[in-house]
Amino acid sequence: MRCIFLFVALVASASAVSDVDYGTIKISGGRPLHQAEKIGRYKRDLYRKYSYIRCVNYQLVKHFGSDSYNETEKIFPADLAETLYLVKSKLSALTAQRESLLLHHDTLPEDNISFDEQHAVNQSQKHAGKIKERLDLVFDQISARRVTEGNVAICDKVLNR
Amino acid sequence: MTIVKIVWPMTILLIVLTGCNTVPYSGDIPSIIKVYEQKIDFAQAGISYAQCLNEVQIPEAPMLDPENESLQELIPIIRRFVLEDTTVLEKTIAGEGTNGKTSDIEVTFPSFLTFIDESRDLLGYLDRRLSLGQMSLTKNSADDQTIEKLYEHDRPGSYYGPIFGVAEGLKASHYVITSSFPRYDVSKVAVAISKTALQASYFSDELDYEAIYNCSMIGGKYDSRFNDAGSLAFEDARNAVDFSAMSVEDRKISNRDKREEMYQRYDDAKDTVRALKKLF
Numbered sequence: 001m002r003c004i005f006l007f008v009a010l011v012a013s014a015s016a017v018s019d020v021d022y023g024t025i026k027i028s029g030g031r032p033l034h035q036a037e038k039i040g041r042y043k044r045d046l047y048r049k050y051s052y053i054r055c056v057n058y059q060l061v062k063h064f065g066s067d068s069y070n071e072t073e074k075i076f077p078a079d080l081a082e083t084l085y086l087v088k089s090k091l092s093a094l095t096a097q098r099e100s101l102l103l104h105h106d107t108l109p110e111d112n113i114s115f116d117e118q119h120a121v122n123q124s125q126k127h128a129g130k131i132k133e134r135l136d137l138v139f140d141q142i143s144a145r146r147v148t149e150g151n152v153a154i155c156d157k158v159l160n161r
Numbered sequence: 162m163t164i165v166k167i168v169w170p171m172t173i174l175l176i177v178l179t180g181c182n183t184v185p186y187s188g189d190i191p192s193i194i195k196v197y198e199q200k201i202d203f204a205q206a207g208i209s210y211a212q213c214l215n216e217v218q219i220p221e222a223p224m225l226d227p228e229n230e231s232l233q234e235l236i237p238i239i240r241r242f243v244l245e246d247t248t249v250l251e252k253t254i255a256g257e258g259t260n261g262k263t264s265d266i267e268v269t270f271p272s273f274l275t276f277i278d279e280s281r282d283l284l285g286y287l288d289r290r291l292s293l294g295q296m297s298l299t300k301n302s303a304d305d306q307t308i309e310k311l312y313e314h315d316r317p318g319s320y321y322g323p324i325f326g327v328a329e330g331l332k333a334s335h336y337v338i339t340s341s342f343p344r345y346d347v348s349k350v351a352v353a354i355s356k357t358a359l360q361a362s363y364f365s366d367e368l369d370y371e372a373i374y375n376c377s378m379i380g381g382k383y384d385s386r387f388n389d390a391g392s393l394a395f396e397d398a399r400n401a402v403d404f405s406a407m408s409v410e411d412r413k414i415s416n417r418d419k420r421e422e423m424y425q426r427y428d429d430a431k432d433t434v435r436a437l438k439k440l441f
Contacts, residue, residue: 051404054226054364062366088227158363158404 032104032113035121039098043091046132048159049139050087053080055155056142063150083138090131097124188298188309190287197280203386204273204280206379207347210387211243211273213376214354217369228361229368232354236373239350243273283308348386351377355388359395359402371395 057080066077101121104113113121143159214236224230286304298305358373374395377388385391390398 048404051364058364058366085225088225091227154363157400157402160405 032101035113036098036101039094039101042128043094043098046087046094046128046135047091049135050084050091052155052158053135053138053142054084055158056152057084059150059152059155063152080138083134086131087135090128093124094128097121188305190291190296190298193298193308194284194287194291197284201277201280201284203348204277206384206386207243207351208273208277209379210351210376211240214240214373215244217372217376219368224367226361226365226367228357229365231357232361232368232373235350235354235357239347239354243347246272246275351387352389355390355398356402359390359399360404362399363402374398 057077061077097120100117101113217236219233219236224233286308290305298309300306355374355377358368358370361368362370374388377384377390379387383390383392383394388398390401393401
């Protein structure tokens with residue numbers, strides 16, 4: 001019984017450690033490929049929410065037209081468009097950064113990235129964090145409302161739920 | 162029996178050492194004909210696919226969604242590659258190690274139509290050989306040797322460098338439909354286009370995604386070489402999109418990604434060790 005308890009505790013603890021908290025940026029530092037991998041995971045999460053919001057926006061505009069969509073849903077396509085534009089630019093920047101980090105190897109100690117490169121990565125992560133906060137606000141607002149009009153339900157697929 | 166005991170393991174060893182792929186062909190004319198017939202079949206399907214994509218309107222202005230940007234980039238590439246002869250500048254290295262000299266060579270990749278014409282010439286030549294009772298290429302015919310080398314070159318994993326210099330009097334582009342060169346892997350690009358179109362249909366109506374997907378219908382049937390969704394029609398394929406792999410980029414399995422994946426496993430192991438250390 002004690003062994004089972006210990007095993008469960010071990011598994012729970014291990015999975016808790018492997019979870020990455022994207023609310024605050026914890027990417028900076030570490031070996032180049034390690035950083036690249038974390039950027040990849042961060043990017044996927046960003047992309048997923050970005051795509052969900054795009055899907056909801058698209059389905060609502062298709063159903064109501066952009067004018068009546070404003071009045072009925074109180075979600076404003078113009079505001080969304082700006083957020084989505086920022087996220088898209090950041091996704092491209094993160095992709096380029098990840099590609100650059102992947103050019104390194106993790107096998108050689110001398111293959112660390114340069115101080116300047118690390119500084120650029122850190123700055124970019126901070127900026128990504130701010131954009132993500134903005135995206136998360138919109139995402140929480142939209143997903144909490146569980147919009148049922150139009151064909152919005154189809155967007156749940158984008159989140160795999 | 163003793164001879165069999167000795168010869169058989171040696172044959173197996175020879176197969177392993179030389180690479181299994183080289184054994185079934187080795188200048189065997191019917192095998193070469195069969196492979197080229199399959200290639201011609203694929204090339205014909207590719208032409209049908211690219212001609213269909215030619216009918217899809219692609220705006221020149223920058224597009225907002227990344228999926229649309231990707232389609233805007235990929236569709237013209239595949240159209241050009243399949244329908245037009247493409248000349249590229251390639252760097253080749255002669256010699257070994259650091260002593261090798263690099264030189265630039267213009268290489269023309271034939272359009273699929275040119276490839277079919279040239280392959281039919283080749284098949285005609287091989288058919289004539291077969292009708293004379295010759296079942297395999299011979300070492301004492303210069304034409305046979307050229308064909309064998311072109312054929313050897315054209316296998317997946319090989320590179321087209323060696324054909325230069327052996328194909329004397331023959332254009333470098335002859336018979337080089339190289340699925341072995343990933344940049345020009347038509348099926349891979351076509352599948353990426355179909356998947357991206359299905360995915361983009363959730364976010365946008367700026368392109369005609371159904372028309373793009375339906376280009377994978379070859380000869381009245383959806384062809385999985387061009388869509389990876391088998392026989393599913395647009396709506397069903399759209400409903401079957403797997404968003405767990407969210408982007409085209411994430412689906413690619415490059416060496417970099419493999420390396421990253423290896424690192425990821427190593428990283429997980431480190432996390433687990435850290436967790437254990439905390440517990441005890």
